[in-house]
Amino acid sequence: MRILEDLKNYFGGAGNIWKNGENTFKYKIESLELISNIIIPHFDKYPLVTQKLGDYLLFKTVVNMMKNKEHLTDQGVKKIVAIKASVNNGLSDDLKQAFSEIKPVSRPIVKNKKVPHGQWMAGFSSGEGCFKVVVAKTPNNKLKVRVLIALQITQHTRDEELMTSFITYFGCGKIEKDFRGPKLYYSVYKFAENYEIIIPFFKKYNILGVKSEDFADWCKVAELIKTKDHLTSSGLEKIREIKSVMNKGRYN
Known part of the structure; x- marks a missing residue:
């Protein structure tokens, strides 16, 4: 919730x-007024990078239609429904039945999108990333347990084009479907x-919100692995304790 409060404050309450x-x-x-005067100018100045930019451009079209009172006409409503059919998850079953003659508008094409700067990557990873600690069985050491850390962004x-560009941006990693x-x-x-690579990057460009706590714990596990403490019973127990309060465990 903290990050939402920061976001609300950023947009003037x-x-x-x-x-x-x-x-x-x-x-x-x-509020149409707040969206027109605060949200639209913000995202016009700082454009979205993912395919969500297409949703935003269609959303902006509807906002302008409402400002011009077009939503109060039968033709305007049909046009808005056609736009909504191409935004996010599309139309509900009830709307599909009520406007069965409507054809979705074409989505704007978003091409050649890459990471614009480090702050963007930090913000994107704060929302879409996961700092994972994996503890699994293995026959290859005395404790019969292996520990690894992984960054995963979904x-x-x-x-896919944007996600693939992360490999070049960081100089590491891979894409999995x-x-x-x-x-x-x-x-x-x-x-x-x-x-x-990853830890120094996110220490320079900070992860935001509660995920910053996951990143801090992830770094603690990384240090335990670096010093080989994960190969000792006490170190492994410490890692398990840290892992238990990360990600979904933080809410239990």
Whole structure:
């Protein structure tokens, strides 16, 4: 919730934050005036990089239509529904039935998107990244347990071009596809790459929100691995304790 409060303050206190489920909060701005005067100018000045830019451009079209009162006409409503059909998750079943004749508008094409700067990557990773600690069985050491750290960033497959650019940007990692759905991952598994590239990067460009605590714990585990403490019973127990309060464990 802290990061949402920071976001609300950044936008001059506009909008509201409320609890949405056991461990989830939402931040929403619904005022047409605030959206027109604060949100639209912000994202025009600082453009989105992912395919969500296409959603934003369609959203902006609807905002301008509403400012011009077009949403109060039958033709305007149909045009807005056609736009909504191409935004985010599209139309609900009820809207599809009510506007069965509507054809979705074409989404704006977003091409050649790359990481603009380090602060962007830190913000993107704060929202879409995961600092993972894996403890698994192995026959290769006395404790029969191996420990590894991994960075994983998740995104829709439509942003494969952007995600692939992370390999060049960091000089490490790989792209993995999730065959259970339209998702892919930028993953860094090698300890040396995480320790020598990823950790220094995010110490320079800070992770935001509660994920900063996960990153701090992840770094503690990295140091224990670096000093070979993960090969001792006491070190392994310490790693398990740290892992237990990271990511989803932080909310239990």
